Amino acid sequence: MLIPILIALYILIALTMVVSLLLNGVRPSKTLAWLLAIFTIPVAGVLLYILFGRNRRRSKMFSLKNQFAPIQPLENANCNPQISDDKLKITHLINKTTHCGITCHNDLELLKDGKITFESIFEAIEGAKEHIHLQYYIFEDGELADRLLDIFERKVASNVTIRLLYDGIGSYSLSKKYLKKLKDIGVETAQFLPFKFGRFLASLNYRNHRKIIVIDNKIGFTGGINISDKYLRGDQTLGKWHDTHLKIEGEAVDFLNRLFVTDWFLASGKKVEASNFKTQAIHRHKTSLQIVPSGPDDDFDVMEQVYFSIINSSQKYLYIVNPYIIPNHAILQALMTAALSGVDVRILMSTTTDIKLVDWCVRAYFESYLKAGIKIYLYADGFLHSKVMLCDDEIASVGTANLDNRSLQQNYEAQVFVYDRDLCKRMKSDFFKDCEKSLILNDYNQYKERPWIQKLIQGFAKLLSPLL
Structure with a gap:
């Protein structure tokens, strides 16, 4: 008696997913592939669809519109990047889909590999007066994490607010001992989509891969480098890790900070008003750039x-x-x-x-x-x-x-x-x-x-x- 009930339940679940695919599917080939998987791979097909197949652009994990107004482009009447018309269309595309316009009053420093990057990061953090916001996909215990802990302790004692956001899967190895030390010295922490059984199937496949540091809304860092000692010593299998990072000063930092506080709210439930931070414009150089955030909740790819x-x-x-x-x-x-x-x-x-x-x-x-x-x-x-x-x-x-x-x-x-x-x-x-x-x-x-x-x-x- 139990087996027929389970079969009937499975068929009902599968049919529900079929309806969802037909209503919300984007690419016909992908929709057909998932239909075949659901009906030819019992149980596993359904689980795979739950993990990887759902269209997050239709059924959003988070509704940002209810919490934050879209990031509006800064008004730059004199912002005229020296690029061709074809490339100028790309700037309009970014502005239309992300509300992140071009910012022109920026200083930009290209940072290559871990040693140079972290020297620049540590120097900037040491100079913080008001706040330090950090967001990383991978944040691991080690030499770099310990050095940050030492700096954080001094900065918190100087009334600097520090918020650290890390991904629940990418930073899964981050020890509870280290997190306790952060809490003890007054660093606020939040975990993005933590590894929890109740949300495992819904969130496993959607990770926060961003690497952002914002200091006093004046200096920002972003790029490919995580907080991991392999950027200093490499690892036995792959050797030295090479990567590229950027140090940004100027108007664009405000966009990085707004992106951080949005993600911070999603992870912690604590709202930090982005409007409370002053935009620090500089005019030494006029490097034109756009910050482009993307994620599964966006209306477009x-x-x-x-x-x-x-x-x-x-x-x-x-x-x-x-x-x-x-x-x-x-x-x-x-x-x-x-x-x-x-x-x-x-x-x-x-x-x-x-x-x-x-x-x-x-x-x-x-x-x-x-x-x-x-x-x-x-x-x-x-x-x-x-x-x-x-x-x-x-x-x-x-x-x-x-x-x-x-x-x-x-x-x-x-x-x-x-x-x-x-x-x-x-x-x-x-x-x-x-x-x-x-x-x-x-x-x-x-x-x-x-x-x-x-x-x-x-x-x-x-x-x-x-x-x-």
Whole structure:
């Protein structure tokens, strides 16, 4: 008697999910794939759909409109970035979808790798007078965390308010002992979507991947670097970790701070009025940039749209540094179309990644790249974790978003798009230097003759790409 009841219950649940897919599905191919999984893989198909398949843009996890007004662009009558009309359309796209307009009165410092980045961060934090806001996907115990703890203790004693937001999965190893020390000295902490059984299925796949520091609403840091000692000492498997970060001073910092206080409210339930923080504009330099937040609750696929637009706007060159390039159909076609149209498209990534399955999936697309004339560079001197895109000496992008389904659809990300020719040229020079240290793949005929077992493994991994 029990078995028929369970079967009937399962069928009812499956039919409910089918109705949800038909009402809320976005891509027909993806909808069909989930329908097949639900009816051909008993129980597991339903669980996989709950974990990975639901359309968060229709059924939002969080309703930000009820808590915060959209971030409005600052009024900059004299803000006129020196970019072509095609690139100017991208700035309008960002403004329309995120309400983050161009800010012009900024100083920008490019930071490469952990040592230089953390020296700059520690120096800035030491100078804090009012508040320090930190938000990280990975925050691990170790030398860096201990040094921050020491600084925090001194700053709290000087009446500086410190808030630390960390992701529940990315920072899962962060010890309770360390968190207690933070609490004891007066640091406020919050965990984004903690690893709890009751919310496990609903939240596991949606992580906050942002890395942000804001100090007194005057200095901001963001990019790819987490709080982890592997940025100082590397690790046994991948060697030294290489990454790119930005130090920002000026108007754009206010956008980073508003993004932090929004995420802080989502994680802690404590509302911090962004309007209470004064915007610190400076006029020493006029670097034009836009902060681009994205996440599964957005009305549009913001990061995918921006990346797609930049790729399509490229006329001379498009250089990408990213360890996790697992493109969906639109991004793949855009990359191939650019290369076939005569654009110099190059991809720089590490020889391997920190997850073997992801590595196989990344390599599954190499043959398509090479066939279209895209050059691939495999960096061997450690693990290249940067998320960088350079286009035509007009746009330089640095941040947290990879070119995979997880970053484009599921994670909360933050990317900076800079419209500055000098920075683009400097980063392009750095790109070429890293390419000189790398193994180049540019022979399609040679690559397609790789062993069939590699093709089989990569083909299987490619099937899982929507989940990675």
